[in-house]
Amino acid sequence: MENPFRPxxxxxxxxxxGRDAELLDFVDALESGxxxxxxxxLYTGLRGVGKTVMLNEAESLARERGWVVVSETGVPGIVDRLVQSRLPEVAAQLEVAVGGAETRRRLTSVSLPFHLGGVTWQPPAAAQQLDLRAQINALTDHLADHSTGLLITVDELHRADRAGMRELVATLQHCFREQRPIAFAGAGLxxxxxxxxxxxxLTFLRRADRHHLGAVDPADVSDALRTPLHAAGYEITDAALDMATRGTGGYPFLIQLVGYWTCRTLTNGQPTTLIDTTAAAAGVQAARRRLGSLVHEPALQDLSDVDRTFLTAMALxxxxxxxxxxxxxxxxxTNYAAQYRRRLIAADLITPAGHGRIDYTLPQLREYLREHAASSVDHEDLQPAAPEHPSPSTGM
Ligand SMILES: Nc1ncnc2c1ncn2[C@@H]1O[C@H](COP(=O)(O)OP(=O)(O)O)[C@@H](O)[C@H]1O
Ligand SMILES: [Mg+2]
Structure with missing residues (x-):
């Protein structure tokens, strides 16, 4: 049987x-001019909370309204990629996309190759001569004539090079000031x-609508599990759905993982389509095991030994x-520790939790570190805890 989940x-x-309000805001923005x-x-949130999926949704909403979408990721060289590939590609696609008999005649009468705002659009090689602002101006001039616009999305903003972001944002700022039909959606930690x-x-970005994506309500989680299950031909008991829902902690990536592993472990055993609490418990357990390698491990692997020791010390x-x-x-x-505290907050692995305390940002990281502490750090390096805290041997 098909597994409907996408982990x-x-x-x-x-x-x-659980993202209706955020999506509605974006639709409003597109439609309000x-x-x-x-x-x-800007969409912010932890790894696995659904930032990329929100950008995907924003892009579909824009396309449904006839907008042109340019989709980028914040790896260094963003302006070069936009100027040399993405924007020329879009211009070329527009020629193809408007190839219906009526529109073609209209465009041909304007002149081809594409005539954009007084600039003749050449194939990519020649288009490289135009800088970012000139290309976006030409494109938005044309799109304004057709009552649509240009959406630029940038995922993983946290990895973008600063110089590139400055140029992109300065260009966007000009476009906004000139009332051009353009929208920007970004995502990052x-x-x-x-x-x-x-x-x-980058002060312009401070005025952006900022949506911090967090956990999803239990009722929504249940819906996200039940509906695809039913559509795929599975049944789930109320108690099992409740257990699976609680097992996700509202963390979107866990919704997919729990759903996926519940179906997967079910069909592994006896051939049944009924998910009971035994099956749900197995699914939650299998999902949580995977969270380690899919979320915790990548988050930890770029860190220094001291960063990891700091995080492991917190797990006590x-x-x-x-x-x-x-x-x-x-x-x-304490000064030395405070330096690592700052680094880890910047890396989004811990967050201030009031009264000078700090806590993990990722679900289940404490449990993961407790399980893996023995292999990832030398226990002997950790001093016995202060009396009011559990010692390493009892705490692990
Ligand atoms: N609102 C949601 N409801 C259900 N599943 C979601 C939701 N948001 C994200 N997911 C799922 O969670 C996983 C992680 O989403 P993704 O957008 O890649 O996260 P991020 O970019 O924040 O790391 C994907 O499998 C996605 O299908
Ligand atoms: Mg992502």
Whole structure:
């Protein structure tokens, strides 16, 4: 039987839930015309919370309204890619897309190759001569004539090179000021976006609509599990649905993982389409095991040993940790620990939790570190905890 769930990054879920308000804001922005605040939108949130999927949705909403979409990822060289490939490609596609008899005649009367705002659009090689602003101006002049617009999306903004972002944002700012039909949607990790917004040249982005994507409500989670299950021919008992729903903690990636592994372990055993609590429990357990390699491991692997030791020292606590306690456990002074605290907050792995405490941002990271501490850090490096905290041997 087909497994309806999609536990992969960047892949649209069978049913997207809990994001209606954010999507409506974007539709409003497209339909309200230049100047609407949502014409520049930022989606922030943790790995696996659904940022890329939101950009995918924003892109479809724009395309449905006849908009042209340019989709980019924030790896260095963004302006070069836009200028040399993406924008010329779009211009070329427009020629093809408007190939219906009536429109073709209209366009031909304007003149081909594509005549855009007084600039004759050449194939990519020659188009390289036009800079970012000139290309976007030409394209938006043309799109304005057709009452549509240009949407530029940039995923993984936290990885973009600063010089490229400055040029792109300055260009967008000009376009907004000139009331051009253009929209921008970006996505990235929260701490890195905050860092980006602190750049003096990027103040324009501070006025963007900012949506922090978080956990999804239990009712929505149940819907995101039940509807695809039913459509694929599965049945699920109320108790099992409840268990699966709680097992996700509202974390979108876990919705797909729990759904997927529940179906997968079910068909592994006896041939049945009924999901009971035994099957749901197995699915939740299998999903949570995968979260380690799919989310925790990649998040940890770029870190230094000291960063990891810091995070592992936090796992000795049942809830938010005090920096001073972590410094004690690591056998280092508080200033040194504070430096790593800052680094880890910037990397979005921990977040201030009030009263000088810090906590993990990713679900289940504490449990993951407790399970893997023995292999990833040398226990002997961690000093015994302060008396009010559990010691390494009892805490793990
Ligand atoms: N609102 C949602 N409802 C159901 N599943 C979702 C939702 N948002 C994301 N997902 C699923 O979660 C996973 C991670 O989404 P993704 O957009 O790649 O996250 P991010 O870009 O924030 O790391 C994907 O499998 C996606 O299908
Ligand atoms: Mg993503």
């Amino acid at each position: 992969s990054f960047g892949v649209n879920p069978p049913l997207l839930v 230049p100047g609407a605040p949502g014409r520049a939108t 929260p701490a890195a976006i905050t860092d980006l917004l602190n750049d003096d040249v 606590d049942q809830g938010p940790s005090r920096t001073a306690t972590i410094a004690d456990r690591m056998g280092v002074d």
